[in-house]
Amino acid sequence: xxxxxxxxxxxxxxxxxxxxxxxxxxxxxxxxxxxxxxxxxxxxxxxxxxxxxxxxxxxxxxxxxxxxxxxxxxxxxxxxxxxxxxxxxxxxxxxxxxxxxxxxxxxxxxxxxxxxxxxxxxxxxxxxxxxxxxxxxxxxxxxxxxxxxxxxxxxxxxxxxxxxxxxxxxxxxxxxxxxxxxxxxxxxxxxxxxxxx
Amino acid sequence: xxxxxxxxxxxxxxxxxxxxxxxxxxxxxxxxxxxxxxxxxxxxxxxxxxxxxxxxxxxxxxxxxxxxxxxxxxxxxxxxxxxxxxxxxxxxxxxxxxxxxxxxxxxxxxxxxxxxxxxxxxxxxxxxxxxxxxxxxxxxxxxxxxxxxxxxxxxxxxxxxxxxxxxxxxxxxxxxxxxxxxxxxxxxxx
Numbered sequence: 001x002x003x004x005x006x007x008x009x010x011x012x013x014x015x016x017x018x019x020x021x022x023x024x025x026x027x028x029x030x031x032x033x034x035x036x037x038x039x040x041x042x043x044x045x046x047x048x049x050x051x052x053x054x055x056x057x058x059x060x061x062x063x064x065x066x067x068x069x070x071x072x073x074x075x076x077x078x079x080x081x082x083x084x085x086x087x088x089x090x091x092x093x094x095x096x097x098x099x100x101x102x103x104x105x106x107x108x109x110x111x112x113x114x115x116x117x118x119x120x121x122x123x124x125x126x127x128x129x130x131x132x133x134x135x136x137x138x139x140x141x142x143x144x145x146x147x148x149x150x151x152x153x154x155x156x157x158x159x160x161x162x163x164x165x166x167x168x169x170x171x172x173x174x175x176x177x178x179x180x181x182x183x184x185x186x187x188x189x190x191x192x193x194x195x196x197x
Numbered sequence: 198x199x200x201x202x203x204x205x206x207x208x209x210x211x212x213x214x215x216x217x218x219x220x221x222x223x224x225x226x227x228x229x230x231x232x233x234x235x236x237x238x239x240x241x242x243x244x245x246x247x248x249x250x251x252x253x254x255x256x257x258x259x260x261x262x263x264x265x266x267x268x269x270x271x272x273x274x275x276x277x278x279x280x281x282x283x284x285x286x287x288x289x290x291x292x293x294x295x296x297x298x299x300x301x302x303x304x305x306x307x308x309x310x311x312x313x314x315x316x317x318x319x320x321x322x323x324x325x326x327x328x329x330x331x332x333x334x335x336x337x338x339x340x341x342x343x344x345x346x347x348x349x350x351x352x353x354x355x356x357x358x359x360x361x362x363x364x365x366x367x368x369x370x371x372x373x374x375x376x377x378x379x380x381x382x383x384x385x386x387x
Binding site: 013014016017018019020021022023024025028029030032033036038039040042043044064065066067068071072073074075076077103105107108109112113114115116117118119120122123166168170171172173174 | 203204206207208210211212214216218219222223243244245246248250251253254256257258259260261262263264265266267268269271299300302304306309310311312314315320321322323325326327359360363364
């Protein structure tokens with residue numbers, strides 16, 4: 001009986017501990033993408049500042065080397081470039097010419113890690129990939145201005161103000177790397193003013 | 198007074214247990230929705246908008262930028278086809294077939310996803326560059342010592358093989374057929 005009394009005595013405190021532990025666990029998992037210091041966005045932001053940027057706004061990343069990887073689990077067979085966007089400064093338009101011979105992939109990542117849009121040269125319309133990135137308000141303003149998007153343009157809403165577009169260009173052979181990098185340089189990332197609504 | 202102390206203790210213990218649960222759960226695996234085919238496993242949701250919070254937290258912590266779901270799939274193998282963990286002291290042969298894809302690449306990586314340094318600067322093979330047998334079959338050897346043909350250098354310690362399929366028609370809603378994936382055969386150990 002004494003044991004049961006003791007148990008009933010500590011039970012509320014055990015339950016309270018479990019409640020606190022559960023809440024802390026859920027909150028820390030949900031907050032991790034916001035606060036992680038070495039997230040993909042933080043790594044690419046630092047890498048883009050150090051890398052040469054083309055006139056068309058693409059930061060061409062150095063080839064992956066042991067000990068100098070920008071992000072882990074990245075395919076070393078690719079030449080890569082990145083465009084960072086900040087929608088508070090305007091919308092971002094990304095234009096790439098697609099060549100059916102070569103694999104070119106654009107992925108659109110929110111600062112907190114979600115891939116909100118992805119395209120390859122296969123999804124190009126008339127040999128061209130054109131993506132307009134904006135927040136919900138900007139895309140709405142754009143759509144109210146001209147209901148019909150230009151036929152080759154895809155409009156996507158970014159869940160966060162800041163984020164990045166990762167451009168991956170496959171070097172089919174080691175000797176193809178220069179050509180693959182050249183294809184990256186032909187991609188255009190530009191900030192465009194949002195339409196007046 | 199004792200009640201205040203107990204409340205304080207419960208709070209501290211809860212905080213510690215909560216953070217420990219987060220650390221353990223993020224270190225354990227790569228989240229839900231895994232797609233397995235023999236020794237190969239992919240996480241298609243990592244590159245989609247419906248990524249789960251655990252996977253998002255895990256990716257934020259490791260700093261990985263996943264492939265978009267519509268671009269391709271990355272299959273990771275930690276073990277050979279018999280189920281034994283990949284070990285850099287052993288040599289492995291990875292043989293055809295490979296699932297239908299416009300291009301694929303096969304890479305070796307450390308368990309934390311970094312490249313393995315080697316004098317040949319060879320970290321991956323693409324489907325376009327490998328030497329093939331007549332009829333299109335292939336064999337890639339992952340070993341510490343140089344092998345003739347397609348040689349992927351490894352080093353001592355555990356390592357990963359990563360098969361990335363680009364523009365693949367593989368359906369991620371159903372379990373893929375393991376017989377369409379490359380086999381990983383242990384050749385021998387030093």
